[in-house]
Amino acid sequence: MRQQKMEAQMDAAGPVAADPYVALPRPDSPEGWPLRFQSPDPGADGHMRHVELGPQSVVLRRRVAGVPMKAARPLKAYQGLAVELLDPEGEGDGVAIVLAHADLALCVTLYSAPHIDDVVAEWRFWSAALGLPMLVSEADGTRRPAYAMIGRLTVGDTRERRARRGALKHRRPSVYRRRAAGRPIGEPAVHRGERELIARD
Structure with missing residues (x-):
């Protein structure tokens, strides 16, 4: 029913002019998902398609020669968030942040701008929101992680141990200042032949 309603709206609205740049709203709560928006698609009627982006899946809908088509993919099937040049x-200096898939027809642009001012903030946000790695696109079209990864975990730089500074630098460790158990000096005193005082009622 939802798909039919959406298709009816598409037919009624006709071709929609695409904004040259993309800036999706940032979901700030679970109720903000899924995001529904339109994206350019040269092969579709009206050169537009409908995208439904959720925290677990991506659904693409379009019409080709009047025939409705739908493609649904789990989010884990995507490679990550890639930064690419628009030209x-x-x-x-135009850049885009693309939800990258091995099949180029399934890639989705989540952000684009004529400059690089906010690209890093958007890149980090969508990577964290979708749980996908940050990717860099090479000149030959390949993509590589922007940071070293182990699975989906980012490996940070190792930090050297902080050297001791200040007045406590040359202080002896406290382990050497612990008091040892006391030891008697000389032979212990032994008392013999003395009358013992006992309290009686």
Whole structure:
């Protein structure tokens, strides 16, 4: 029913002009999911498709020659969040953050702008929100993790042990200041032949 309603709305609205840049609202609570928005699709009627992005899956809907099509993929099937140039062969500074998939037709742009001012903040947010790694796109089209990864965990740089500084630098460790058990000096005194005082009622 929902799909039919959405398709009816698409037919009634006709082709929708695409915004040249994408800036999706950031969900700040579980109620903010899923996100529903339109994305350019050269192969679809009206050159647009409908995207439903949730914390667990991505659903793509479009019409081709009047035939409705739907593609649903789990979010874990995606490689990560890749930063790409909008015009790789040009001199522009436009960038995009793409939910990257091995099949280019399933990739989804989550953010794009004519400059790189906010790209790092958006990149980190969507990576954390979707639980996917941050990727860097190479000139040959391949993608690599922006940071060293073990599975889905980011490996941080090792930190050297902080050297002791200040007035306590040369202080002896407290383990050497612990008091040992007392030892008697000389032979213990033994008392013999003395009358013992006993209290009686």
